Amino acid sequence: MTDMEQALTISGGIFAVMMLTQYGRRKYDLHKVLMPIGTVSAVGYFYLRGMPTQHVDVVVYLVGAAIGLACGVVATFTTGVERDPGSGHVYTRCGAGFVAIWTAVVALRVAFIYLAEHNTWFRDHLGTFMVEHQIVQDAIAPFFVIMALAMVLTRVFLLLARVRLLPAGVQGAALTQGSSPVRG
Numbered sequence: 001m002t003d004m005e006q007a008l009t010i011s012g013g014i015f016a017v018m019m020l021t022q023y024g025r026r027k028y029d030l031h032k033v034l035m036p037i038g039t040v041s042a043v044g045y046f047y048l049r050g051m052p053t054q055h056v057d058v059v060v061y062l063v064g065a066a067i068g069l070a071c072g073v074v075a076t077f078t079t080g081v082e083r084d085p086g087s088g089h090v091y092t093r094c095g096a097g098f099v100a101i102w103t104a105v106v107a108l109r110v111a112f113i114y115l116a117e118h119n120t121w122f123r124d125h126l127g128t129f130m131v132e133h134q135i136v137q138d139a140i141a142p143f144f145v146i147m148a149l150a151m152v153l154t155r156v157f158l159l160l161a162r163v164r165l166l167p168a169g170v171q172g173a174a175l176t177q178g179s180s181p182v183r184g
Helices: 003-022 030-048 055-077 096-118 120-132 137-165 170-176
Strands: 024-028 079-083 090-094
Touching (some): 003 030, 003 096, 003 137, 024 030, 055 096, 079 137
Antiparallel strands (some): 024 090, 079 090
16 A cells, blocks of 8 residues: 555545544534544554654654644534533534544645655655654654544543533532432
């Protein structure tokens, strides 16, 4: 599989999963927390084992993590969180802003790989930069994977924090007033 095919497969897969599971109004529950963590753990294990770990490579990965963190913050702010007053269930709402940030991230990754493979000027400058900074070619894929993982995990944990800050729902309000839950 070429780098371009791999970039399209990984990026397209992550984009599809995020759109199919997050876009629109969705019930927020433990599955919405565990599914992305499990997914990124599996992807991380598969794509990051054996990655180069020289000092400069670690710096490259930290830059990828920082970019992913920033994109994750933006993705979180494009996600609404609400508690249904009747049922007490929590819902998330993702619309155009959410699609835009994910589209931008995927498009930039694909554009980078495309330019590295097909544009002589970009490839030459990228190669010169990598040689001057002693960055190995095998550090590029982990950079993008770490960026995506950081984006997903940042959003998961920030959403979890936002949900915990919501006012108590119907059941929570009843329990805080001293009543006990109905058992059946």
